[in-house]
Amino acid sequence: VQWCMNSDQTIGAPLLIKLKNVQFSKTLTEELIKLQSEDGSFTLNKDLADILHVNVxxxxxxxxxxxxxxxxxxxxxxxxxILRLVGTGAILLWLVLQMQDSPQNTCQSLFNIEQIKAFLCNYLPVNTSEKLNKAIGFYQQISQRNCIYCKQLELSDSSWDMFIQRMVIGIDHDDN
Structure with a gap:
C-alpha cells in the first residue's frame, strides 16, 4: 500500500489487495491471537506483517x-x-472479509463494530471469539476516546471506522 498525501489526502491501494493471497486458516488465526496484546489490541509491526505475508x-x-x-x-x-486502534480495526475487518462468502457484499456496507462482533462470534470457536471480543472492546473504547483526532488531523474520514474501512477495503464514501 502506498500511503501518500495529495490534495484529497488519498491513501493508495487498499490493504485488502495486498492480503488477497493470504489464506485464512485456523493456524493463521492462532498466530494472530499470539500477537494480540494483553489489552486486546493488535500492533502493526514486523511480526504481524510476517504472518500476513506483507511488507512491513x-x-x-x-x-x-x-x-x-x-x-x-x-x-x-x-x-x-491510535496506531493500535487502526491495527486492531484492520485485523477485525480483514477477518470478517476472509470468512464471508461474498466479500463484495461486505464492501457495500460501512464498517460497523457491532456487526463485526456478531459475525465473528457466530463463526469462530469460543476461545477465539473471547480473544476477539477483547479486541473489539479495546477498539470500541479507544475509538470513542480518540474520535476527535479524525477532525484534528483533518482526515477525509469522519471516524476511525471509515478511515480503517478505506485503508483495508478502499471504499470512499460520502458524508451526507
Whole structure:
C-alpha cells in the first residue's frame, strides 16, 4: 500500500489487495491471537506483517502518512493508542472479509463494530471469539476516546471506522 498525501489526502491501494493471497486458516488465526496484546489490541509491526505475508513498509507508510497530517502533535500515548486502534480495526475487518462468502457484499456496507462482533462470534470457536471480543472492546473504547483526532488531523474520514474501512477495503464514501 502506498500511503501518500495529495490534495484529497488519498491513501493508495487498499490493504485488502495486498492480503488477497493470504489464506485464512485456523493456524493463521492462532498466530494472530499470539500477537494480540494483553489489552486486546493488535500492533502493526514486523511480526504481524510476517504472518500476513506483507511488507512491513506498508505499516510504516501508515505512520508516515499520519505524521504528515500532524500526528506528532498528539501526545505519544495517544499516537500509540491510535496506531493500535487502526491495527486492531484492520485485523477485525480483514477477518470478517476472509470468512464471508461474498466479500463484495461486505464492501457495500460501512464498517460497523457491532456487526463485526456478531459475525465473528457466530463463526469462530469460543476461545477465539473471547480473544476477539477483547479486541473489539479495546477498539470500541479507544475509538470513542480518540474520535476527535479524525477532525484534528483533518482526515477525509469522519471516524476511525471509515478511515480503517478505506485503508483495508478502499471504499470512499460520502458524508451526507
Amino acid at each position: 513498509d506498508i505499516f510504516n507508510g501508515l505512520e508516515q502518512y499520519l505524521r504528515a497530517l500532524g500526528f506528532n502533535s498528539l501526545a505519544l500515548n495517544t499516537q500509540n493508542e
